[in-house]
Each structure stands twice: as C-alpha cells, then as structure tokens.
Amino acid sequence: MWIFEYRDLIQVLTISNLKIKYQSSVLGFAWSLINPLFMMIILYIVFSGIFKISEKQFALYILIGIVTWRFFTSATNLGMISIVSQPGLVKKIFFPREILVFSSVLSCLISSLLEFAVLFCILIILQVSISSSILLFPIIILIFFGIAYAFSLGLSSLFVYYRDLNQIWDVLLQAGFFLCPIVYPITVIPEKYLDIYMLNPLTVIMEIFRDILLNGIFPPLWDVVYVSLWGLFLLIFGHYLFSRLKIRFAEEV
Amino acid sequence: MTGPSDDKETPQTAIVVDHVSKKFRIPLEKKYTVYQHLFGIFKGGYYSYNEFLALDDISFTVNHGESFGIIGPNGSGKSTLLKLIAGILYPDKGYTRAYGRIAPFIELGVGFHPELTARENIFLYGSILGLKKNQIREKYDEILSFSELKKFENMKIKNFSSGMTARLAFATAIQTDPDILLIDEMLAVGDEEFNYKVVEKINEMKEREVTIVFVSHALRLVQQYCSRTLLLSKGKIIQIGDTSQVIEKYLQITREHQ
Ligand SMILES: Nc1ncnc2c1ncn2[C@@H]1O[C@H](COP(=O)(O)OP(=O)(O)OP(=O)(O)O)[C@@H](O)[C@H]1O
Numbered sequence: 001m002w003i004f005e006y007r008d009l010i011q012v013l014t015i016s017n018l019k020i021k022y023q024s025s026v027l028g029f030a031w032s033l034i035n036p037l038f039m040m041i042i043l044y045i046v047f048s049g050i051f052k053i054s055e056k057q058f059a060l061y062i063l064i065g066i067v068t069w070r071f072f073t074s075a076t077n078l079g080m081i082s083i084v085s086q087p088g089l090v091k092k093i094f095f096p097r098e099i100l101v102f103s104s105v106l107s108c109l110i111s112s113l114l115e116f117a118v119l120f121c122i123l124i125i126l127q128v129s130i131s132s133s134i135l136l137f138p139i140i141i142l143i144f145f146g147i148a149y150a151f152s153l154g155l156s157s158l159f160v161y162y163r164d165l166n167q168i169w170d171v172l173l174q175a176g177f178f179l180c181p182i183v184y185p186i187t188v189i190p191e192k193y194l195d196i197y198m199l200n201p202l203t204v205i206m207e208i209f210r211d212i213l214l215n216g217i218f219p220p221l222w223d224v225v226y227v228s229l230w231g232l233f234l235l236i237f238g239h240y241l242f243s244r245l246k247i248r249f250a251e252e253v
Numbered sequence: 254m255t256g257p258s259d260d261k262e263t264p265q266t267a268i269v270v271d272h273v274s275k276k277f278r279i280p281l282e283k284k285y286t287v288y289q290h291l292f293g294i295f296k297g298g299y300y301s302y303n304e305f306l307a308l309d310d311i312s313f314t315v316n317h318g319e320s321f322g323i324i325g326p327n328g329s330g331k332s333t334l335l336k337l338i339a340g341i342l343y344p345d346k347g348y349t350r351a352y353g354r355i356a357p358f359i360e361l362g363v364g365f366h367p368e369l370t371a372r373e374n375i376f377l378y379g380s381i382l383g384l385k386k387n388q389i390r391e392k393y394d395e396i397l398s399f400s401e402l403k404k405f406e407n408m409k410i411k412n413f414s415s416g417m418t419a420r421l422a423f424a425t426a427i428q429t430d431p432d433i434l435l436i437d438e439m440l441a442v443g444d445e446e447f448n449y450k451v452v453e454k455i456n457e458m459k460e461r462e463v464t465i466v467f468v469s470h471a472l473r474l475v476q477q478y479c480s481r482t483l484l485l486s487k488g489k490i491i492q493i494g495d496t497s498q499v500i501e502k503y504l505q506i507t508r509e510h511q
C-alpha cells in the first residue's frame with residue numbers, strides 16, 4: 001500500500017504544506033490558533049443574543065463546532081487544489097497521485113489537532129469535567145479524517161476537469177456552516193425535521209465531540225457506527241472517482 | 254497481432270513497450286467549468302472533443318545497460334513516449350513495463366515543487382524515487398556540486414532561472430543512482446561548460462551499465478551514445494535498429510520533405 005511505501009514522501013509533502021501555510025501569514029502559527037478563538041467570541045456575542053443563552057457552556061459549544069468545521073473546510077479546500085497546484089510534479093514524474101491529496105489533508109489535520117489542543121487547555125482552565133470518554137477522541141478524529149480525505153479525493157479529481165468547482169464548493173460550504181449545529185443549539189430545530197437534520201454525518205461528528213469533550217459522557221454507540229459507515233462509504237466512492245479520473249491528470253493539469 | 258522478434262521479454266529486458274497507442278483529447282469548445290458543462294449537456298452536445306493520435310501501435314524493448322535513442326521531428330511523440338514509459342501518462346492501448354528505478358528528465362524537468370527550496374526539493378525528489386533519507390543525504394553534496402548551485406541551496410525553485418532549474422533537475426536525476434535514465438533534450442538550456450560535464454557524466458553512467466533512453470535532436474550525440482535508435486514520425490515507428498542507419502533514414506525523409 002502506498003501509505004507505507006511512500007511514507008517519507010508523505011512526510012516531506014506534509015511538512016512542506018505546513019511550512020507554506022505558516023509562512024504566508026505574518027503572525028503565522030500563533031495567529032492560526034488565535035483565529036478560532038476570535039471567531040468564537042464574535043459568534044458567541046451574536047448568537048447568544050439571538051438564542052438568549054448566556055452561559056459559558058454555549059461559548060464552548062460554539063468553539064467545538066468551529067474547530068470541527070474549520071478542519072473540514074481547510075482540509076477539503078486544500079485537498080481540492082492539491083493536484084492542480086502541482087503541475088510540475090504531476091507532469092514530470094510518477095508517484096501515486098493520492099499522496100498529494102493525502103498529505104494536504106494530513107497537514108490540515110495537524111493544524112487542527114493544535115487547535116484541539118488549545119481547546120483542551122481552555123476546557124481545563126474552565127474546569128469542565130473530563131471523563132474517560134475522552135479516550136474515544138483519537139478514533140473519532142480518525143473517522144473524521146477519513147471523511148475529509150474522501151471528500152478531497154473526489155473534489156481534487158473533479159477540479160482537474162472543472163476549474164470553477166472551488167467557487168461551487170465555497171457556496172456549499174457556506175450553506176453547510178448553517179446546516180450544521182455550530183452557532184445554534186440543536187433544540188432550535190423543529191421536532192418534525194430533526195430526523196432529517198441528524199442524517200448529516202458532520203452534525204453527528206460535532207455532537208460526538210461535544211459529548212466527549214464538553215458533556216463528559218460517552219456518545220451513543222450507534223452514532224459512532226453511523227459516522228464510520230459514512231466514512232467507509234465516502235472513501236469507497238471517493239477512491240473510485242479518483243481512480244477513474246486520475247488517468248488523464250498529467251494531460252489536463 | 255505479434256510484434257517483431259526482438260519484442261520478446263528476456264531476463265535482460267529493462268523496458269518493454271508493447272503495442273502502445275496514445276490519444277489526446279482536444280476539446281472542441283473549451284468546457285472547463287461545471288457551468289459550461291451543464292450548459293453543454295443542456296444544448297445536447299454532451300462531451301465533444303477531437304481525438305489526436307499521438308502514438309500509434311508502438312512496440313520495442315530496451316535491454317539492461319543499453320543506450321537507446323529516440324529521434325524524430327517536432328511533435329512526433331518522443332516526449333509522450335517517455336512519459337508513458339515513466340508511468341506519467343496512461344496508454345489507451347497496449348502497455349509499458351520498466352524493471353528498476355526510473356529517473357525521468359523530461360522536457361527539462363524532473364518534478365520540482367516551486368514553493369520549496371533547492372534543498373527541500375532534492376529531498377522531495379529522492380523520496381519520490383524511493384530513497385531513504387540517509388541515502389539522499391549522502392547524495393546531497395554531489396548534486397549541489399555537480400550543478401554548481403551550492404550558493405542557492407536555500408533559495409526557492411520558483412526564483413531559479415530556467416537554466417539553473419534544469420541543471421539542478423539533471424544533477425538530481427543522475428545522482429540518485431537510477432537503474433533507468435530517461436533523458437529528453439538535456440542539452441537545450443545548459444551552457445557549454447555544463448554540457449561538457451553532462452556528456453562526461455553520461456559516459457560514466459554508460460560504463461556503469463545504467464539503461465539510458467535518450468531523446469534528442471542532436472543527432473551527433475545520438476550517434477555517439479546509442480547503439481540502437483528508434484525513428485518516430487507522426488506517432489508511428491518509421492524505423493528501429495542500428496543508429497547509423499536510422500539517422501540516415503531520418504535525414505533522407507527530411508530531405509524528401511523539402
Ligand atoms: N497534454 C496534451 N494534450 C493534447 N495534445 C498533446 C498533449 N501533449 C502532447 N500533445 C500532442 O502530442 C504530439 C506529440 O507531442 P510530444 O511532446 O510527444 O512531441 P515531441 O516528439 O516530444 O516533440 P519535440 O521534438 O518538439 O519535443 C504533439 O502533436 C502534441 O501537440
């Protein structure tokens with residue numbers, strides 16, 4: 001399997017992605033960690049007013065939603081352009097093209113884990129009770145990684161052929177921001193739509209993260225199985241699409 | 254369909270190209286966006302493109318340690334053929350196979366990342382070729398001294414001149430101990446001094462029995478290096494065999510054209 005065979009290459013590409021990312025902003029690294037906190041504060045001020053909730057729990061609720069959502073958007077955005085942004089590599093030498101997508105998503109995961117680390121510190125400072133359910137965190141993040149990678153496989157291969165896909169994806173992500181429980185509590189969803197609302201795997205992932213990080217309880221087993229099945233399905237589909245389309249990458253980039 | 258008798262694979266075989274055809278798609282209208290594509294379907298003209306046959310039923314083999322030349326007019330499919338051997342392009346028909354580690358140097362490049370420094374790119378390239386980090390470290394100084402770019406090791410590739418990039422690319426390709434070297438137009442941008450070093454280096458690799466596929470318009474060099482040569486024209490094999498005869502044929506068809 002290429003993940004093992006090319007682990008050095010994956011490492012080089014992942015590190016270079018991180019370098020490029022943190023080089024391009026002035027405060028670089030520090031800023032990328034402060035950014036979600038700023039977002040949380042602004043969104044908390046706005047939406048706690050709207051929903052008339054003013055406890056610190058809600059601020060943390062929003063923060064978990066933001067950090068989760070940021071991983072998905074940054075991973076899919078970077079993953080989508082990972083083939084097209086490397087014509088020099090794709091046209092001149094052979095290696096499994098999946099590696100470009102994989103290392104992009106991996107570099108976003110590393111950034112995201114740092115954000116989760118900051119989040120974790122805040123939870124400790126605010127003395128939120130952490131239970132043993134936190135041990136599920138690596139498993140959930142792995143499933144989440146699989147989902148983001150699967151999306152990126154599909155998006156990156158389609159983007160080679162359709163160069164306005166990034167704009168379409170942008171719009172879809174903006175809609176997604178409000179279709180996921182990031183800035184509002186799930187209780188605002190009318191009862192009759194709740195079943196449909198909970199079909200969204202990202203919604204379920206956010207709820208699982210809140211269970212293990214904020215509520216200190218184990219998430220329903222079915223929820224974990226449900227997102228795993230989504231991950232599996234998306235990976236199969238994304239991989240299928242990518243293998244079909246990669247044949248002409250070197251001609252089209 | 255059976256190929257000529259020298260198409261048989263033996264333990265000495267390094268490269269096999271078997272009945273390979275390659276078509277490129279040339280879109281009739283430029284449909285590069287989802288919007289235009291949907292609009293195209295709407296108009297009923299679903300996926301319209303012309304096909305251009307860049308390589309037509311190509312078969313040959315190259316043995317280990319052999320230097321094999323490929324010549325032909327511009328646009329005859331030489332670079333395309335090298336990309337198929339390197340696995341960068343997929344054939345529409347037939348297959349290619351290569352035994353050993355391939356270092357391609359195609360159209361003056363080897364696959365660099367413009368945002369990374371020379372140093373980082375050497376490590377990137379080495380890891381694509383499957384070298385371990387300490388193996389790359391061993392080669393690192395040789396690469397920089399051969400390309401004479403030691404001063405620039407921490408400069409990003411995007412700031413290199415095209416000649417400097419080609420130098421570094423070439424040095425990286427040959428210093429990473431490949432079993433098979435694919436060289437396309439290597440002397441096109443180097444200065445005299447560098448070209449001289451390249452020629453010496455190729456001789457050295459020939460002695461070490463590295464398999465070399467050599468694409469060039471410099472027929473004198475092809476004559477000098479290659480025992481066997483393939484003449485391509487418009488994607489078809491015109492002649493394959495002894496280099497002197499193939500070059501003669503090439504000159505002859507060139508004269509007939511005038
Ligand atoms: N990605 C592509 N899309 C469409 N056509 C292509 C593509 N790449 C190459 N071609 C076409 O295939 C043909 C062969 O190109 P190739 O680069 O292999 O020629 P060549 O023999 O290397 O020529 P030169 O001597 O100029 O380097 C050309 O007509 C070219 O236009």
Ligand SMILES: [Mg+2]
Pocket residue numbers: 331332333360437
């Ligand atoms: Mg060429």
